[in-house]
Amino acid sequence: MTDETIAGSADATLSSRELERLRAELDRVDAELRDRLAERIACCVKIAQVKREYGVPMMQPHRIGIVQERAAGFADRNGIDRDFMRRFYDLIIAETCRVEDLVIGAAGGSE
């Protein structure tokens, strides 16, 4: 082995170890992200149950506006792409509306 190949192999070991460490960190963050997502959906189910019980109208469009505005502000402060953040919450809100519909038992849309 030349000095160069030894150095190269040391580099490869170093980068593998570093990547392994970062991927373990990513897996931990992902587990928490999934837990929060499940918690969010569970919270919306509870909201839907209260709405059903008391006959409160299903959707409050101004709440969606608040959630999206907060998300946009957060994106700006944290260097996250605004469009991605909007699509991220569009997806989550659409799913929670769908789940709320199921809980409330409405066959109609969630406008």
Add this chain to the structure above:
Amino acid sequence: MTDETIAGSADATLSSRELERLRAELDRVDAELRDRLAERIACCVKIAQVKREYGVPMMQPHRIGIVQERAAGFADRNGIDRDFMRRFYDLIIAETCRVEDLVIGAAGGSE
């Protein structure tokens, strides 16, 4: 006021209070969800920096498979719609690939 309208108004107060409490809970969960999302992106930036430094190939498709499989398993265990979960991670993975590309400075795709 009749007994009925008094009862109706008490119900309305109760449901408003309960919804307010649940929405405050939702806002807290959302704040944590956003923090974890930002942490996930930051972690992927660090991974991209290591890859750039050591010349490691940009994408590891088997990692995407692992992330999606874990997400699917989590969805099944927690009564979350599998298709929603897949789209949730498709969106996040596409964004982190885009950000990784920017960090590594590759003009090409992220296949």
